[in-house]
Amino acid sequence: MSVLSVKDLSKSYGKHKVLDNVSLEIRPGELVALVGPNGSGKTTFLNCIANVINIDSGTVEILGKPHTDVSIFHKYSYMIDNTVLYGYLTGLDHLKFVCETRKLSKDAVRKAVETIGIKNFITKKVKEYSLGMKQQLLLAMAILNEPDFLVLDEPFNGLDPTTIIKVRKLLMELREQGTTVFLSSHNLAEVDQMTSHIVFVKDGKFIVEDISKYQEDVYFFKVKNPDSTIGHLQAMGQLTVYRENGEIAVKTEGVGLNPVLERIQQMDEIESMRKEIVGAEKRYVSLYGET
Amino acid sequence: MIIGGGKRVQFQAGTYQDSIFTEEKNSGTEKIRLTQPVRRINILLAKLGASLVYIFAFLIATALVSYLLAGLLGGGFGSIHYPVEIDIGYISTIGPVGKYVALAGLLYCLYLLVIISCITLLAAIVKETSIVAVLGIFLITIGSRWQANASHFNPFSFLNFQHFFTSSSQCITEIWIAFGIALGISSLLTLLAHYVSTTTWGQNLSLSPKEKEGNKELTKYEKKRALPLPYFRFEVLKIMKRKTVVVPFILLLVFTMLYGFEQYSQYERFRDSELAIYRTQAESYWDSINRLQRGVAEGIFKPEMVEETLADNTDTYNMYLYAIEAFERRDTAKIAEGQKSIFKYETSNWGNFYPPDTISVYCATQDEIIKRQVQTVHTKSPPLGGLISSPFAMESDLKHIKSWHIRNSQPSITYIFNSLFKNGLAIIALAIFAVSLSVGFSDETHDTRTICLLNTQPLHRKRIYFGKLLAQSAVFISMILIIAAVFCAGLGIAGSPLEKNFPAVQYLNQVDGNYSGVKLWRANLREFEGKAFSASSSGYFVGFTFRDMLVENIEMVALLILSGLVMVAFAMFASQKIRHKIGVSLGTVLIFGMGYLASRYALRGAGIIFPFIWLNQPLVATGEASMIFDVNILNSLVGIAILALWLAALVFVGYKMFSKTGRYL
Ligand SMILES: Nc1ncnc2c1ncn2[C@@H]1O[C@H](COP(=O)(O)OP(=O)(O)O)[C@@H](O)[C@H]1O
Ligand SMILES: [Mg+2]
Numbered sequence: 001m002s003v004l005s006v007k008d009l010s011k012s013y014g015k016h017k018v019l020d021n022v023s024l025e026i027r028p029g030e031l032v033a034l035v036g037p038n039g040s041g042k043t044t045f046l047n048c049i050a051n052v053i054n055i056d057s058g059t060v061e062i063l064g065k066p067h068t069d070v071s072i073f074h075k076y077s078y079m080i081d082n083t084v085l086y087g088y089l090t091g092l093d094h095l096k097f098v099c100e101t102r103k104l105s106k107d108a109v110r111k112a113v114e115t116i117g118i119k120n121f122i123t124k125k126v127k128e129y130s131l132g133m134k135q136q137l138l139l140a141m142a143i144l145n146e147p148d149f150l151v152l153d154e155p156f157n158g159l160d161p162t163t164i165i166k167v168r169k170l171l172m173e174l175r176e177q178g179t180t181v182f183l184s185s186h187n188l189a190e191v192d193q194m195t196s197h198i199v200f201v202k203d204g205k206f207i208v209e210d211i212s213k214y215q216e217d218v219y220f221f222k223v224k225n226p227d228s229t230i231g232h233l234q235a236m237g238q239l240t241v242y243r244e245n246g247e248i249a250v251k252t253e254g255v256g257l258n259p260v261l262e263r264i265q266q267m268d269e270i271e272s273m274r275k276e277i278v279g280a281e282k283r284y285v286s287l288y289g290e291t
Numbered sequence: 292m293i294i295g296g297g298k299r300v301q302f303q304a305g306t307y308q309d310s311i312f313t314e315e316k317n318s319g320t321e322k323i324r325l326t327q328p329v330r331r332i333n334i335l336l337a338k339l340g341a342s343l344v345y346i347f348a349f350l351i352a353t354a355l356v357s358y359l360l361a362g363l364l365g366g367g368f369g370s371i372h373y374p375v376e377i378d379i380g381y382i383s384t385i386g387p388v389g390k391y392v393a394l395a396g397l398l399y400c401l402y403l404l405v406i407i408s409c410i411t412l413l414a415a416i417v418k419e420t421s422i423v424a425v426l427g428i429f430l431i432t433i434g435s436r437w438q439a440n441a442s443h444f445n446p447f448s449f450l451n452f453q454h455f456f457t458s459s460s461q462c463i464t465e466i467w468i469a470f471g472i473a474l475g476i477s478s479l480l481t482l483l484a485h486y487v488s489t490t491t492w493g494q495n496l497s498l499s500p501k502e503k504e505g506n507k508e509l510t511k512y513e514k515k516r517a518l519p520l521p522y523f524r525f526e527v528l529k530i531m532k533r534k535t536v537v538v539p540f541i542l543l544l545v546f547t548m549l550y551g552f553e554q555y556s557q558y559e560r561f562r563d564s565e566l567a568i569y570r571t572q573a574e575s576y577w578d579s580i581n582r583l584q585r586g587v588a589e590g591i592f593k594p595e596m597v598e599e600t601l602a603d604n605t606d607t608y609n610m611y612l613y614a615i616e617a618f619e620r621r622d623t624a625k626i627a628e629g630q631k632s633i634f635k636y637e638t639s640n641w642g643n644f645y646p647p648d649t650i651s652v653y654c655a656t657q658d659e660i661i662k663r664q665v666q667t668v669h670t671k672s673p674p675l676g677g678l679i680s681s682p683f684a685m686e687s688d689l690k691h692i693k694s695w696h697i698r699n700s701q702p703s704i705t706y707i708f709n710s711l712f713k714n715g716l717a718i719i720a721l722a723i724f725a726v727s728l729s730v731g732f733s734d735e736t737h738d739t740r741t742i743c744l745l746n747t748q749p750l751h752r753k754r755i756y757f758g759k760l761l762a763q764s765a766v767f768i769s770m771i772l773i774i775a776a777v778f779c780a781g782l783g784i785a786g787s788p789l790e791k792n793f794p795a796v797q798y799l800n801q802v803d804g805n806y807s808g809v810k811l812w813r814a815n816l817r818e819f820e821g822k823a824f825s826a827s828s829s830g831y832f833v834g835f836t837f838r839d840m841l842v843e844n845i846e847m848v849a850l851l852i853l854s855g856l857v858m859v860a861f862a863m864f865a866s867q868k869i870r871h872k873i874g875v876s877l878g879t880v881l882i883f884g885m886g887y888l889a890s891r892y893a894l895r896g897a898g899i900i901f902p903f904i905w906l907n908q909p910l911v912a913t914g915e916a917s918m919i920f921d922v923n924i925l926n927s928l929v930g931i932a933i934l935a936l937w938l939a940a941l942v943f944v945g946y947k948m949f950s951k952t953g954r955y956l
Binding site: 050070071072074083088089093094097106110113123 | 503505508515517522524525533739740741743746750751952
């Protein structure tokens with residue numbers, strides 16, 4: 001069973017089509033990032049699946065139930081941006097409210113507050129919070145019910161580097177405890193270290209990629225007969241092999257460089273060879289261009 | 292004509308201007324401005340200027356439209372040299388209308404200038420549009436209580452042009468002094484506002500006062516018992532934490548209490564002044580009796596010549612003496628008897644000037660007071676006090692009475708509570724609560740998207756809608772009831788008796804064959820004064836009866852609460868289309884205000900099916916409305932039923948809409 005199942009979802013604002021027939025499956029235990037530049041439709045997508053805004057077409061299921069069923073929120077949390085906070089209430093007021101409407105035991109509040117480390121300002125009014133403080137409060141509210149599915153919209157916005165590391169660690173821990181995490185970010189560098197999958201949003205479409213293939217040493221070979229060589233390398237199993245701009249890119253995936261070199265030299269002639277540590281950054285640039 | 296719309300304009304002016312000042316603090320545009328190389332005082336002055344221009348443009352437009360309409364529909368444009376006569380008990384001519392309008396306009400502008408600077412200062416301190424709006428309305432309302440004391444030191448009295456002009460023949464000099472003083476006051480206020488908004492001390496004014504320790508609060512929370520209805524309680528919490536609701540509530544509470552105590556304490560004063568008037572009268576009749584008797588003794592008058600006058604004077608003297616003795620012995624039955632005879636005597640002297648229907652109702656009320664053994668009503672200027680609450684009084688008399696600030700006074704809680712409604716304080720309270728409470732969903736959508744927080748909790752749409760509606764309604768009802776309870780308890784502690792059986796006049800639009808009371812001419816209603824009256828509707832009588840004033844009070848409270856709830860429900864409905872908080876609350880108040888005017892003056896009898904005419908609780912509860920609109924069934928109970936129906940309908944339609952399209956953004 002998938003935690004999130006979106007089929008053919010479309011959403012437009014007037015004539016502006018923000019999401020164009022997108023589909024997405026997220027399985028239990030995954031940590032998926034939704035990445036795209038500002039205005040690409042990340043928030044819109046997250047709002048759609050949370051049923052905070054109406055969708056034009058498509059179906060959304062969360063934890064096996066249609067997203068219109070509000071009872072999913074007992075085990076699903078959506079951390080929206082800080083415009084959902086009441087400036088004239090304190091952080092504690094918000095936490096109490098979430099705790100009570102979700103029918104949690106009262107010590108959940110303390111637990112969340114201590115986990116995020118916001119005890120020293122929860123009695124202040126939210127309008128006196130900085131952006132980072134608001135983000136941390138929102139996060140505390142989101143993890144209060146120990147959700148099975150946690151969705152976060154730009155959780156690192158406005159946080160200082162220490163807090164970013166803290167939050168990242170927290171999300172990894174949650175994932176280890178079995179929470180499925182889906183977060184959005186316009187800044188790939190913040191998320192590419194922790195996610196299993198990245199969903200790129202481009203022109204209203206999704207490009208779902210297994211990020212692991214970008215995160216290793218990749219060897220680029222220029223050879224005489226790339227087509228046949230790719231076939232031979234793929235036949236070795238284990239390796240990830242693909243073509244990029246006329247070169248053969250090889251991720252050794254633990255096999256080591258030497259067997260690969262040997263194999264190519266048996267079959268073909270190496271014109272050039274280089275090594276690159278490819279992060280998701282490059283993929284991002286290749287999708288959206290330099291900015 | 293041109294100046295007539297004063298009150299309404301102030302109301303609007305106040306609120307437009309507030310948002311010019313406070314809007315930016317919410318949206319952060321002020322920060323943008325502050326990063327520009329502009330000095331703060333310049334920003335403040337620019338805003339002040341902007342609001343002045345805005346208001347004056349509005350005023351001039353209104354004046355022009357009124358002038359054009361009056362000219363086209365009325366009797367032509369006339370000349371600006373036409374002399375203006377004003378009526379302040381006597382008729383006084385104060386010169387050409389052009390001069391009058393110019394001076395009145397200047398005074399009005401000065402008044403506005405002072406009000407605007409007050410609001411500027413308020414905005415600098417309070418920093419929230421709706422609170423400033425409410426406080427502004429308060430300021431204007433309370434300030435209008437000082438209108439009567441025309442003085443160039445009192446800018447509030449500038450509105451009272453007529454009084455101002457006649458208070459001195461040196462009109463022009465007075466106005467120059469007023470001009471200087473108004474300018475001085477407003478620049479002082481503006482400087483103070485500048486000081487508040489630039490000093491750290493001033494900027495810290497709006498921060499929350501005490502900081503609580505997180506750990507302690509958490510422990511406190513954990514120890515508390517779990518309560519039901521979390522969402523409803525959250526909504527109530529939100530309302531109570533909004534200064535927009537709590538500040539006006541406290542102000543209203545204080546204001547009503549002060550009013551109550553003033554009413555109670557003035558009873559003795561009114562009683563004393565009434566007694567003093569009777570003594571003066573008695574003395575003058577005693578003098579005249581003595582003069583006549585001396586004249587007879589000295590042979591100036593022949594006895595048979597003065598016999599009749601002497602007898603008359605003696606009767607009148609005895610009548611006053613009877614009342615004076617009753618006053619001194621505090622014998623309420625005899626006081627009421629004495630008041631009645633004096634009233635009858637004095638009004639018969641005035642001839643046809645005094646409406647006979649009013650006299651009948653007054654006398655019957657005195658009898659009822661005697662029968663029910665309650666305390667008498669006193670006024671500073673008998674017998675005029677008998678006029679002011681009568682729908683049969685002539686408009687011209689009431690105008691005099693208004694300018695003399697005549698009020699009736701009776702010491703019981705029931706009567707003073709009743710006067711809250713009859714003096715229009717209840718409707719002011721309703722307007723203030725409507726501004727602060729009937730915001731519907733706009734507090735979740737205006738400048739924020741907190742509605743999304745609600746939508747991402749396991750809360751059904753039904754719970755969100757009804758939780759909010761019930762919370763707003765519960766807060767409104769509690770506030771009204773708390774004010775009523777504190778008011779009554781306060782008066783009770785001060786020594787005011789309850790007297791729940793005080794007679795309340797209940798007018799009957801139709802009297803049947805068995806009716807044994809006094810019959811009144813419907814055509815004599817002041818509503819119909821000077822109007823051609825169709826023979827068929829003037830052809831029959833109306834009557835009146837009495838009931839306990841407590842019942843009338845309860846009815847009026849019920850009407851007030853239901854009207855408020857209808858407004859709250861209306862705002863819930865409207866806020867799904869309008870997201871602006873002020874748009875929703877002021878829109879609601881304006882619609883109900885306009886609706887009332889339409890029901891009262893245009894729809895009349897047909898207005899009964901709308902939820903507006905019931906805003907004037909005394910008009911409905913006393914049966915006056917049933918007489919002037921000629922609708923027999925028009926009474927409080929029907930009002931309660933109709934308001935309940937509207938409430939149900941608005942809630943239903945609002946909920947239908949919310950459950951269908953309620954997703955925001
Ligand atoms: N309420 C709205 N009305 C009209 N357009 C909107 C609205 N909200 C978002 N958009 C548009 O939809 C696009 C996607 O916005 P959003 O989902 O907020 O992007 P992101 O979160 O990726 O920065 C943007 O072009 C934005 O202008
Ligand atoms: Mg976004």
